Amino acid sequence: MSVTAAKGFTAAGIAAGIKENGNPDLALVVNNGPRLAAAGVFTSNRVKAAPVLWSEQVLKGGQVSAVILNSGGANACTGAKGFQDTHATAEKVAEVLEGHSAGEVAVCSTGLIGVLLPMDKLLPGVETAAAQLSEHGGEKAAIAIKTTDTVHKTSVVTKDGWTVGGMAKGAGMLAPGLATMLVVLTTDAALDSDVLDRALRAATKVTFDRVDSDGCMSTNDTVLLLASGASEVTPEYEEFAEAVRTVCDDLGQQLIRDAEGASKDIKVEVVGAATEDDAVEVGRSIARNNLLKCAIHGEDPNWGRVLSAIGTTSAAFEPDRLNVAINGVWVCKNGGVGEDRDKVDMRYREVHIVADLAAGPATATIWTNDLTADYVHENSAYSS
């Protein structure tokens, strides 16, 4: 169902020959209206790929009629020629789809950095994709944007007469991201771009922004939300925002479960923080600690590494009041040894760490993965 679950959208996914192995590598999503409202959130990396620079400009207008996405090349660090290629891609989409303007065509790319896209394959691919646009094309589009993903990721929430659907690729957070994360959400709700923007930012802040697989930030991360208005229903903001958050949360969980080389999904829940910012800072610090991530891989409830990570932050806490639970066992109490660590059962894929700062009422949850030899292998061999 994916991006075509909502009324008013068509999509396609094809193999344009960008990837040398012949796998699908080009996706097209078209908003057939009546509205073209849109919002977008992009990587906060200051080294931005050409498609990000382009799409940021497109989104300033608040209208997106189509999104063209390619895997097989990030078009990042490719200079003026790279930007020209992005521009030419948007022009080609506008030309092939009658009545569209390039300035309303968003572009997303993912793959290796520093390599120009094979435009001689990509531009004919746009024609092929346009010819295959379908109300049932959402799955194929989701498949065509995969890079190291082992499965394609889609999610749909249907409410009273309106729907939010979407697709995602990558594994990581909006920024940082293990690999580039691309997400396209669609809805047939009748909403303006400012409402979409508000709902999208609120959702990504507590979902993709808190999925931190390996602490590395991509040059290409993009999350787009397009609204066709085809349902002719204008939901209440809170209800709409919750639907967007639900789809983002579901897609974020799918990203974590498919992270490169991971054998554990780690939920880092920080409680008792003085502020939400403190909770997020502590959660990220724990989630990015390589020593802890190795310990979790070894099914070792090494709470000392959790405390070490907390100690590097500027959050409000007293070291001798910290408590840590791993899979329900409070292995650290008041900054020291707590319950018997042998009680911790770590056989299952999901690991739940609770870090209690004992400093206030705020909480935050960050998701990450363990650090494995497979992660090292996959990322040592990726481009060579």
Place this chain on the structure above:
Amino acid sequence: MSVTAAKGFTAAGIAAGIKENGNPDLALVVNNGPRLAAAGVFTSNRVKAAPVLWSEQVLKGGQVSAVILNSGGANACTGAKGFQDTHATAEKVAEVLEGHSAGEVAVCSTGLIGVLLPMDKLLPGVETAAAQLSEHGGEKAAIAIKTTDTVHKTSVVTKDGWTVGGMAKGAGMLAPGLATMLVVLTTDAALDSDVLDRALRAATKVTFDRVDSDGCMSTNDTVLLLASGASEVTPEYEEFAEAVRTVCDDLGQQLIRDAEGASKDIKVEVVGAATEDDAVEVGRSIARNNLLKCAIHGEDPNWGRVLSAIGTTSAAFEPDRLNVAINGVWVCKNGGVGEDRDKVDMRYREVHIVADLAAGPATATIWTNDLTADYVHENSAYSS
């Protein structure tokens, strides 16, 4: 030679039975004067081990007559009992060495977090170590502080009539550290504690502080500098500071070369920065990027991951003016593709990355290691 290269010092290293495998685990270094001047630098982790809390207090007095160091247990996150144990250890040293005061005995510990030390073995060990104190005991002391170190680390610089020597264990930076880093430096120069403090801080800032093997900060990192004055020579500050810096630099390099599971030593040299702070921030960001560290392991000159890491910083730069050289080949020029990446020879252990921000005259060098399956294995299996 180690800590006994400078006149006025004796040392010992013994197996007290703290480590279950019977390896040496207790070191004692004694300053026989005539001066007892000392300076110390400690982890900036806010979760500090008991010996760090103790030694910070000792160093406030500017005098240290002895240092007792144990491997086989960090005595971190061990609560009031852990602090009592550190105190009792210092008292025992003062009692065994006639005429010493516990308030002038520094204590260092390294090993697992969250485990109380076996005081029934450690305290008798202090007597054994004291009985073996020798002007030739420096090597044995250096051996007794090893944890996952494969070799012991010592360094000596001798100038006109005075000497700076030292020993180190661990692999990492003063803070963060892969494993806890403990360093004891000695000199027979006749200097006051304020001069020692100034020279030590200046040296650690550009050596241990820029050795960042895995971005994880220990609860126990300690660097001490003790001066006996036994040479009766008072060197010029600059000459002394340079000698301390040379010993710290040498020990820091030994730490990197012995980092857990590493197959590459990576020198990240940031040039063209607007400020030294910018250069250090960018260097650390590159040095901590897991994707880049995996690529280097795979001998892949993946400059895109260098640019991604630079882009996450707040340093002054323009993305399209960045240049990156790997082992002498400028693979990235002006933010895009530069010289042929196939020209980069990465067969050797040392890898040299130069990141040119083209934004000013400042520079900084950070040392790190690659990320390997062996690192994952060693840190998955360490405590379980």
